[in-house]
Amino acid sequence: MKKVLFVATVVKTHINVFHIPFLKLFKDKGYETYVCARNDFVNKNECIIPYCDYYHDIPFSRQPFHLDNIKAYYRLKKVIEDNHFDIIHCHTPVGGAITRLIKKNMPDLNAKLIYTAHGFHFFKGAKLTNWIIYYPIEKWLAQYTDILITINQEDYERAKSFKCGELRLVNGIGIKFPEYGLSNAEIEEKREQLSLEKKDIVLVSVGELIQRKNHALVIKALGQLKKPHIKYLICGNGRLEKKLTELIEKNGLRKQVYLLGFRNDINAICQVSDIFLFPSLQEGLPVALMEAMANKMPVIATDIRGNHDLIQNNEGGILISPNSTEDMKNAILYLTANSHLWPKMGEKNFQAVQNYALDKIVKEMQEIYFGNNT
Structure with a gap:
C-alpha cells in the first residue's frame, strides 16, 4: 500500500485547520496516511486527526533554534526511515526545514518531497533579522525540495531564484463557502x-x-x-x-x-x-x-x-x-x-x-x- 506523510509544527491549529481535505483525498486514493506534528491540544487526549491512520507526536518548536527541534529532527527521521513513503508534504517554516534537512542527510530517500510555504517570514517590510535568519535557510533548503508551493505572488516571484525541482503558485489551501444565509x-x-x-x-x-x-x-x-x-x-x-x-x-x-x-x-x-x-x-x-x-x-x-x-x-x-x-x-x-x-x-x-x-x-x-x- 502506498504511503503519504504530512508534516507541520502543530496539529490543532495547523493540520486540523488546513489539511483534512487533503488527507481525505489520499485516503480515497487508497493511501496509508501519516501525520507528524506536535500535539498542541490543551487536553492531549482530544488530539484526533480525521483521515489519519498513524499519528506521531513530534516536539517541534516554532522557535527555529530551540533545543526541542533537535529531538524533533531525530524522531521525525526515525519515522521516515521506518516507512517507505511515496509522498512527503511538509508545512510551516520549522516543519519544512527539518523535513528537508532529513532529506539532505538521506540521499537514498525516494519520496516525492513537497513543501508549501504558507508565507515566507522574509517579505517586503519584514524585520532585518527575518531576512538574516529565514531567507538563506529557505534558499539553501530549496535544493532538497522536489516541488515548492507558494500561495501568493510576492513569495512566488521571490522563489524563482531558488534551485528547487519545480515551483508552483497555488491559491492557498481552499475555503468552503457558507452553505446558507441567515434569515x-x-x-x-x-x-x-x-x-x-x-x-x-x-x-x-x-x-x-x-x-x-x-x-x-x-x-x-x-x-x-x-x-x-x-x-x-x-x-x-x-x-x-x-x-x-x-x-x-x-x-x-x-x-x-x-x-x-x-x-x-x-x-x-x-x-x-x-x-x-x-x-x-x-x-x-x-x-x-x-x-x-x-x-x-x-x-x-x-x-x-x-x-x-x-x-x-x-x-x-x-x-x-x-x-x-x-x-x-x-x-x-x-x-x-x-x-x-x-x-x-x-x-x-x-x-x-x-x-x-x-x-x-x-x-x-x-x-x-x-x-x-x-
Whole structure:
C-alpha cells in the first residue's frame, strides 16, 4: 500500500485547520496516511486527526533554534526511515526545514518531497533579522525540495531564484463557502445574543490575539473616533488578551469592543456584521479574509502581501498602511458613512474569491500529487 506523510509544527491549529481535505483525498486514493506534528491540544487526549491512520507526536518548536527541534529532527527521521513513503508534504517554516534537512542527510530517500510555504517570514517590510535568519535557510533548503508551493505572488516571484525541482503558485489551501444565509429573524436573534442594537454598525475581525494580527490598531482608531454606535467584534484567543482588554478599557471602549474568544460560528457572525477588518502586519494568504469575502463583506485591510493578492483597493474595500492609526480611522469613517457601497464591494469580493474555492484547490493539488494519474 502506498504511503503519504504530512508534516507541520502543530496539529490543532495547523493540520486540523488546513489539511483534512487533503488527507481525505489520499485516503480515497487508497493511501496509508501519516501525520507528524506536535500535539498542541490543551487536553492531549482530544488530539484526533480525521483521515489519519498513524499519528506521531513530534516536539517541534516554532522557535527555529530551540533545543526541542533537535529531538524533533531525530524522531521525525526515525519515522521516515521506518516507512517507505511515496509522498512527503511538509508545512510551516520549522516543519519544512527539518523535513528537508532529513532529506539532505538521506540521499537514498525516494519520496516525492513537497513543501508549501504558507508565507515566507522574509517579505517586503519584514524585520532585518527575518531576512538574516529565514531567507538563506529557505534558499539553501530549496535544493532538497522536489516541488515548492507558494500561495501568493510576492513569495512566488521571490522563489524563482531558488534551485528547487519545480515551483508552483497555488491559491492557498481552499475555503468552503457558507452553505446558507441567515434569515432576517436569525440575524436579529444572533445580534441580540451578541448584545448588538439595530442602530449599531458592526465591524468584525477574525484572528489570534497576537502581535502579528495587530488588533490594537483598530482599538486605538476607535478610541479616537468616539462613535458609540460603531461596535467591534474580535473573534480569536491568544496571549495578548489581557493587554488588549487593558487597551479597550484605557480607550473607554468597554461597551463597543468585544473579545469573543475562539468561535465556531464565524460565518454567522460575519452575516450579522457590516464590515470586515483585517489589520494584520504579516500574512501568507489569509483564510479568514477569504471567508469574509465568501460572505460578501466589504473589507478594510492592511496593504500587505496576501491581503493585496485578494482585495482590490477601492473596489472590494480599502487597503491601508499597517502602522497608521489615522489611515484606519479614516477608512472606518468613510465606509461606515457610505453604506451604499457595501453591497457592491461585497459582490466584488465574492466574485474574486471564487478561484480560491476548496474544490478547485483540491483538484489542483491532486494534479501536483499524482500528475495526470488522477
